Amino acid sequence: MPMLFTDDEVAARLDATTSVAAMRAAIVDAYEGRLVAPPRTAAPLTGGRLVMTAGQLTDRWYGYRSYDTFGHRQGEQLVVLHDAATGRVRAMAVGEEIGSRRTGAIGGVATAALAREESRTIGVIGAGGQAWTQLWAAAAVRPLREVTVFSRTPASREAFAARVRAELGLRARAVDTAAAAVAGRDIVVLATTSRTPVISATDLAPGTHVNAVGFKQHGRSEFGLDLVDRAHVLATDSPVQAVAYDPPMIVVGTTAEPRLRHLGAILAGALPGRTTADEITLFCSVGLAGTEAYLLDRLASSVAVPV
Amino acid sequence: MPMLFTDDEVAARLDATTSVAAMRAAIVDAYEGRLVAPPRTAAPLTGGRLVMTAGQLTDRWYGYRSYDTFGHRQGEQLVVLHDAATGRVRAMAVGEEIGSRRTGAIGGVATAALAREESRTIGVIGAGGQAWTQLWAAAAVRPLREVTVFSRTPASREAFAARVRAELGLRARAVDTAAAAVAGRDIVVLATTSRTPVISATDLAPGTHVNAVGFKQHGRSEFGLDLVDRAHVLATDSPVQAVAYDPPMIVVGTTAEPRLRHLGAILAGALPGRTTADEITLFCSVGLAGTEAYLLDRLASSVAVPV
Incomplete structure (x- = not known):
């Protein structure tokens, strides 16, 4: 009988430090060819698609995440982990937590690698689940002191700030504009559903590190080429997926x-990351495939007995 | 928490009559456009592929089966069922039983539709799991009296015959040749891994119905075009998948x-099936996609409380 994890169990067992360490290993494994992560594949259904992102850590495990595009508010994803030696299903996770924690943790890896060591302030655009896990992971890699947050709905940004104070114990302020949220910040998170730029490159202070989590494609992107041009370091967790986007x-x-650099190349020391305190660094998160199974493997390995 | 079924639970709860009835409904639903079943999709990994076959019963559920091609002896498949209204995972099944029972039951649907009503004898080529579930389902749609079985390994065919006697309570004989197994039989099952024909069309008596479950592609097929030419009725559970084979x-x-007729068209009365007692009928089973989720839906609906 495989282990089956629900969202509550994932939330209780998978902390930010563990998650960031796992995603750091995954990105290096992908860069060095041990983590096989082909582009996603999908089956077309009426009204949506069923999508599978697969991954394989050579000789250890293989698995996948499945999700769909029907847009159900309570829709559940599934992450499945097979043992490479036997093919048996070792563990499954139902829900959203593995997926959102891994996206947050990937951002945490980028922040640890590219943000200035002395970073203490963070500006967040967006007040949804992605914004939250980015902050959750960033707080695990830098001793943050203050959070500013902007989203279009005042109640949402106020609730986000309140949650930051309650759960992370950090000073937090909701502000009225995106520019105010990012002005003078050491770290900036863009985690919106916007199809047009939410900030200008000139809104940022020199030395800022930016994690961009939302749309970043030609024709729909939460930031513009002005930010790309201003960034001294451009990195992503999967150049292959960046090109495969449609x-x-x-x-x-x-x-x-x-x-555009593979974050794994920076982590492995093959390419430089930030070289001065004044540089703007921009991490373009694409959600390296196979990382949900990677995180489920760490989770399953941390559990002595099936839950 | 979704329902999770193991092989033992599937075996205990999913009998042949229920399975055949479900697969009959599925094939008619597919023919009439209610069951959406796109061709399989796969992610390439090192040493094998991870494959997903998806299905959707409009407004009721959507789901998939995942399996791989690594060739593990104990490798496990997964069948997943989502509720169409909420997107939540309603049920999962880990293992082989749903998959093998649905292939058997699809053969049972074809046998019920195409074999003569008075069919009482069956000849089986092959002694593996697929051969077994074909017989299991055939016995649910015709009151069989005698089974003959041939496979290349004497011990395997003897064991198969013994299992037939013990589990189905039918007279059963292992024989020395494929021709002897099918001679004068009302129903014939081909369920081998052979890439070349295992019988000749002339081995069959007039009026025989044949279920072909193994390879049936150009360049690798367990039967030849002589059988195709002799068959008065040719049917399959998915013409789309027959063409999509590679x-x-x-x-x-x-x-x-x-x-080549859609079995659903025959079941729906849109095309004729057998019209005389002398005709040879040939069912080319391809394993209609989406049918594992269909069967899991029936199984989940039959269970009052989560197991």
């Missing part, structure tokens, strides 16, 4: 494309 | 292709 990532096909 | 089904591209 339409492709905003950087692809521009003069900036050759500057 | 290489395509042996019938595709031949003069026989226009004669």
Whole structure:
């Protein structure tokens, strides 16, 4: 009988430090060829698609995440982990927590690698689940002191700030504009559903690190090429997926494309990351495939007996 | 928390009559457009592929089966069922039983539709799991009296015959040749892994119904075009999948292709099935996609409380 984890169990067992460490290992494994992560595949159904993102850590496990595009508010994803030696199903997780924690933790890896060591302030655009897990992970890699947050709905940003105070114990303020949320911040998170830029590059202070989690494709992107041009370091968790996006990532096909670095190459020391305190660094998160199964493997391995 | 079924639970709860009735409904639903069943999709990994076959019964549920091609002896498949209204995972089944029972039951549907009413004898080529579930389902749709079985390994065919006697309570004989197994039989099952024909069309008595479960593609097929030519009725559970096979089904591209009928059309009365007692009928099973989720829906609906 495989282990089956619900969202409550994932939330109770998978902390930010563990998650960021696992995603750091995953990104390096992907860069060095041990984590096989082909582009997603999908089956077309009426009204939506059923999508599978697969991954394989050579000789250890293989697995996948499945999700759909029907847009159900309570729709559940599934993450499945097979043992590579036997093919048996070792663990499954039903719900959203593995997926959202891994996206947050990938952002945490980028922040740990690219934000200035002395970063203490963070500005967040967006007040949804993605914004939350980005902050959750960032707080695990830098000793944050203050959070500013903007989203279009005042009640949402106020609730987000209140949650930051309650759950992370950090000073937090909701502000009236996106520009105010990011002004002078050491770290900025863009985690919106916007199809047009929510900030200008000139809104940012020198030395800011930016994690961009929302749309970042040609024709729909929460940031513009002005930010790409201003960024000294451009990185992503999967250049292959960046190109495979349809339409492709905003950087692809521009003069900036050759500057887009695999975060794994930076982590492995093959390419430089930030070199001065004044540089703007931009992490374009695409959600490296196979990382949900990677996180489920860590979770399952941490549990002595099936739950 | 979704329902989770193991092989033992599926075996205990899913009998042949229920399974055949469900697969009959599924094939008619597919023919009439209510069951959406796109061709399978796969993610390439090192050493094998992870495959997903999806299905959707409009406004009721959607789901999939996942399996892989690594060839593990104890490898487990997964069948997942989502509620169409909420997107939540309603049930999952881990293992082989749903998959093998649905393939058997699809053969049972074809046998019920195409074999003569007075069929009492069955000849089986192959002694594996697929051969077993074909017989299991055939016995639910015709009052069988005698089973003959051939496979290349004497111990395997003897064990199969013994299992038939013990579990189905039928007279059963292992025989030395494939021709002897099918001679004068009312129903014939081909369920081998052979890439070349295991019988000749002339081995069959007039009026025989044949369920072909193994390879049936150009270049690798357990039966030849002589059987296709002799068959008065050619049917399959999915003409779309027959064409999508790579290489395509042996019938595709031949003069026989226009004669290949959707079994659902026969069940719905849109096309004739057998019209005389002397006709040979041939069912080319491809394993209609979405049918595992269909069967899991029936199973989940039959269970009052989560197991």
